[in-house]
Amino acid sequence: MGNTLLQEALRLDSEATLFINGLHTSWTDPVWQFLSSPIIWFVLCIPMVAYSFLRLGWKRGLITFVALLLTVGLCGQTARLVKLGFERLRPCWDEDLLEAGLRVLEGKGGDFGFFSAHAANAMGLAVCSFLCLRFDRRRQYRGYAWLAFILAFLIGISRIFVGKHYLGDVMAGFLVGLTAGWLFAFLARLVLKRLPPSGEET
Numbered sequence: 001m002g003n004t005l006l007q008e009a010l011r012l013d014s015e016a017t018l019f020i021n022g023l024h025t026s027w028t029d030p031v032w033q034f035l036s037s038p039i040i041w042f043v044l045c046i047p048m049v050a051y052s053f054l055r056l057g058w059k060r061g062l063i064t065f066v067a068l069l070l071t072v073g074l075c076g077q078t079a080r081l082v083k084l085g086f087e088r089l090r091p092c093w094d095e096d097l098l099e100a101g102l103r104v105l106e107g108k109g110g111d112f113g114f115f116s117a118h119a120a121n122a123m124g125l126a127v128c129s130f131l132c133l134r135f136d137r138r139r140q141y142r143g144y145a146w147l148a149f150i151l152a153f154l155i156g157i158s159r160i161f162v163g164k165h166y167l168g169d170v171m172a173g174f175l176v177g178l179t180a181g182w183l184f185a186f187l188a189r190l191v192l193k194r195l196p197p198s199g200e201e202t
Contacts, residue, residue: 013168017091020160020167021102028161033105035158036118044122044151048129051144055136060192064132067188071124074180079117079173088114092163104163116165119156119173120180126152127181128188135192152177 024032034040049068053061090113091097092104126148133141156174159165165173 009168013166014091014094014097017160017166017168018097018100018102020157021091021163024103024161029105032158032161035155036106036162036164040155041121044125044148044155048125048148052129052133055133055138055141059195060132060135063188063191063195064129067128067132067184068125070184071128071177071180072121074184075120075124075173075177076117078176078180079115079120082115083110083112086114087112088166088169090164091166102163103161106162106164109164113165114169114172115176116156116159116169116173118159119152119165119170120177122152122155123149123174123177124181125177127178128185129181131182131185132188132192135189 045068049061049065052064052068055061056064089111090108091102092108093111094102098104126145129148130141130145133144152174156170159170160167
């Protein structure tokens with residue numbers, strides 16, 4: 001019974017992945033490749049850190065920066081351990097999916113893909129930075145929050161479009177990132193509460 005349910009879940013995951021991967025056009029392919037490339041972390045992280053320092057001041061900004069680093073570290077290390085534990089092949093290594101029309105837009109990378117570190121890191125950064133920015137008493141971070149979460153979602157989904165991850169890999173990555181981001185933001189906020197309000201730092 002358990003194996004049957006697991007096989008059915010994996011089948012549905014494969015079908016959903018193929019469907020999403022097939023929603024492409026010639027002009028969107030470069031966009032997904034860009035969102036999946038290493039350079040996206042500079043596009044995401046540098047403005048995120050700069051904005052945190054700008055809105056929170058250097059002390060609160062530094063604490064937020066450390067929380068972001070810890071979030072990425074936890075997401076990355078957890079992804080490595082889970083991939084080795086589950087050993088679920090990436091869709092780009094699945095011959096049946098390739099024959100069914102899976103499109104691969106970049107190098108195949110390592111064998112195993114559960115869960116997506118891209119999705120975990122992107123969502124973790126968005127969650128952690130958003131929660132820490134709530135210490136900005138001017139409450140002018142809502143536009144930033146929308147942008148951060150939308151970009152995190154697109155980075156995760158891009159991994160399906162380039163053929164490197166299943167939908168389930170990405171959703172699991174989002175969940176891990178949300179948890180890690182919340183955890184380190186919670187710890188950071190314990191420290192931030194002890195500091196003077198932004199604008200009153202010395």
